[in-house]
Every structure is written in C-alpha cells, then in structure tokens.
Amino acid sequence: MTAQDWAGVIITVGAFIGIVVTFAWALSPGRRKRLEQQKYDVLNDDD
Numbered sequence: 354m355t356a357q358d359w360a361g362v363i364i365t366v367g368a369f370i371g372i373v374v375t376f377a378w379a380l381s382p383g384r385r386k387r388l389e390q391q392k393y394d395v396l397n398d399d400d
Contacts, residue, residue: 354362379388 378384
C-alpha cells in the first residue's frame, strides 16, 4: 500500500470513530433528556 492509501484508511477510520463517539455522546441518558426537551422548545416559543 502506498502512503496515499494509508492516509485514506487513517482518515476513514478516524471519521468513523468520530461519528460513533459523537452519537454515543449525544445519546447518553443525561444528554438525551436535554435533546428531547430542545426538540419541543421550537414549538413552545413564547415571543
């Protein structure tokens, strides 16, 4: 494999790990409650 192949593999694996970590962080129990509340805040705008 060439250096470009390895760079592509590293970038792809890094992006995959980043997406998995982001989903795990966002869907953790404490954050899920906050995200669910924010989902309805747009509809409950009291301006």
